[in-house]
Amino acid sequence: MLTKIKKVFNSYLGEKKFGVHLALISSIGIATIVILLSLFYLDLTSKLDLSHKLDKEFLKRTITDIVINDNNKLMAKGQYQNFEDVATKLKNKNLVEQVSFFKKDNPNIIWSTNENLIKNKITLQKYMKAAGDNENTILVNTDTNIIFITFPKTSDLNITKFLNISKFAVLIVLIISLITIAIFAEKVVSPLKNLSQQAEFISKGNFDNFIPRTGYREMNQLVTSLNIMSYELKKIYMSLEEKVKQRTQELDTKNKELEKVYTELKDTQSMMVHSEKMRSLGEMVSGITHEINNPVNFIHGNLVHLKNYSHDLIEIIDKLKEYTEKLPEQDKEEISALLEELDYEYLKEDLPKLIGSCQEGTERTRNIVMDLKNFSRMEEMLISEINVEKELQTALNILHNKYKNVIEIHEEFSHVPNIEAYGGQLNQVFVNILDNAIGAIKEVKKTGNIYIRTKQEGQNVVIEIQDDGKGMTEEQKEKIFEPFFTTKPIGSGTGLGMSISYKVISTHNGKIDVKSKLNEGTTISLTLPIKMEKKPEKKQA
Template sequence: MSYNSAQQTPNASAFAPSEFQAEGDKHILVVDDEDGVRNLFASFLSESFDCTTAASAEEALLLLAARPYALVISDVMMPGRNGIELLREVVARYPDTVVVMCSGIDRTQRVLDAVRLGAYDYLVKPCDLDVLAMTVERALERRSLLRAARQYKLDIERSNDELRRSKAELERLQTQIIQSEKMASLGQLAAGVAHELNNPAGFIYGNMEILDECTRGLACLLAFYEAVPLAPDLAARARRIEEEVDYGHALSDLRSIIADCREGAERIRDVVQNLRTFSRLDEAEFKKVDIHEGLESTLRLLARYYSADGVRLSRDYAELPPVDCFAGQLNQVWLNLLVNAAQAARAGGEVRITTRRDGQMAVVRVSDDGQGIAPEDLKRIFDPFFTTKPVGEGTGLGLSVTYSIVERHRGTISVESTPGHGATFTVSIPIDAPRDAEGAEGQTHQR
């Protein structure tokens, strides 16, 4: 059906662009096989829009592929591919483009089909140009509102993601604070225990020295008495006392007891020294520290833990310069990694410690020959409360705290594992701390 141009005179004042229209809403494509309809619509719409025309669905698809259009106004009945097929293509390929269908045949079912397939509206030709203007306005307004709604949804999803990340970070910080308080309490307890043990151990050790001297003096005195001749009655009495006391064996036992007590006191002193070295409460400042000394003091604390399960330990230490760090915190890293490695290695397994220098970084690797870590667990291994141990055997905080300590030192920690072939944790710490690292205690950084 064709238009009578005398009956349909373009009236530019009938069209008033909506306040919702943006710069991207200026491009409209008119698709109709009738020249009169295309020219009339294009002439009317060109007053306010960048209007392009196409005589077929195939031509329209080529134009749509070349540039985006805000609105497509298409006839239904056209040679070749009809308007309904074009509608399907536009809806599938160009979700930001609104489609208005036109037809000279007013059929309710066709209107419903077009709307069901995604058309915004359906115009019956010939249509009043004021109706066309109103339809275009509303179609573009709907497009703008839909795009704004999609953007708003994306913004909400992005905000929700940020809130989830912030919540997770707050939980991690809270966990770290709790764990730090626990470690501080443990350090204070260790210092108190060390102090309480150190003084009695010193008394015992000092008294053993005096007792040893007295024992040697008594032995000399007894030897002297044995060499001096006694009157028969005194000699008989001395023999009876000697038989009752058996002072020869008593003297030997006394020497052995003194040696055992001295060894025990020395072991107490070693434990105290290891506690002090490990906690480093007397060295809380940021300073140069020998990493190997920290590793060895931690291993001494774990010596019985390793030997009880028959876990073998191998070391491969390279020459390393002193490293800037908080020694007590770094020792906590070694403790967590070495305990986990021993548990993973199981009875008769092996734990390997290697150190090396990589540029300006000191690198420590702790490896075990256990069952390894499942690939799905590797991504979460440093998350708070995540643990692969049975219920009741782990809090899931050790590696999270380890991660935070290494991060606080401006270092890195990573893990490599193949199921069935053990795991290796690699810690890299700057040898010379960055200028701001000393003030980083208590601060945290996002992963």
């Protein structure tokens, strides 16, 4: 989308930036003309400066010839008047500044247009030292005389100053021209550059950027078109953004639904695997309990008769003992010896106890068989009235070998009413929770306590199972109902017990709550309705 927008802007502005090139070419042209004119003027002033210097040198030579060559012969003869007159005239006309001469055989000044030098009797050495620092002084050495001609500085300075000022003025004009050209180029290029930048912003999706109008009619038409296009693109972009947002929300919803379905499918798969295992276990337990139950019932029933028979036999023996006194002494001694050999008194006392112990053992065996039989029906999907406290007792009987002599069970039952439930599933929940409690205690203690409480709250029955085992961290507590999560050592649990328990309680429209602190213990509360209402089945679309 943005690529298409960029192509539109390129068609408006041109890929080669015509306005920028036009301004650049114009600026270069004007700058070239100004520079050429400046160079021409500088060359002209340089030539004038050179011509002036040549003229000045020619004037110096001419004056020198007038002063020296025309009077050289006269001065050689000692006639200086004409020399002095010519020098005085040249000074009066400002053609020379000063003329002085010395004789080679006399160190003092002979004559000078500057009378002060004559009065001061300046020597040749001093004069030469002073003249050496003056570039406008010419020394002329004749056969007999040394003549110094000093030319004025004024005319030379004025011309040089004029030429220097001219050169500086040309440089100033050149700089001003370049600045003017730069300003001109900026004036021409700046609106186009700004327009290009604004268009670039729009091409990047910044549709809120309003392009200001310029001082050029043609550009304002382009600005108006771009602003309208930006507004239209903004509407299209917002519409697309809203649609994308809606699609994203729909996808998020679908993803969440898929995750939920996947989780439910995974849980269902785990439940099915566990259910199949429990069904197989139930069938095996049902068969074993049936095979065990028949001989146990036979033994238990016969023990009742054995008890009665032994009681009758003891009564007969005791009765017969009364008649031994009437027997002959020999028979009497034989019977007494036999009774003493058999330890009749001990047998009489111990036999009822043995029979009672056997009856107690067979009764316990029958109860265990009954509990196993109840446990084997946990996959039966039949709702029936369940005695919660009895089912808890059944679970304890099944786990008896795990906690005996180690953990003390505290039963705090309130004789709650029966509830409607799937008995086998509920029994499985009790076994899972109690088994976890026993394991949590054994991991950290040699002995411990489990408290089982029942109470009625309105139309619900609450079962609390509390242990003083190792407890859990907050992180572990948050994951306790996740499939395959376990706090037990590796190999000691599948991690499905609490997940299945949560599913079972949810199926019963109940709630399960866990409170736990590390190293303090765990309390699990189960809330189950007395009357179970079936959840309506979801209709498939």
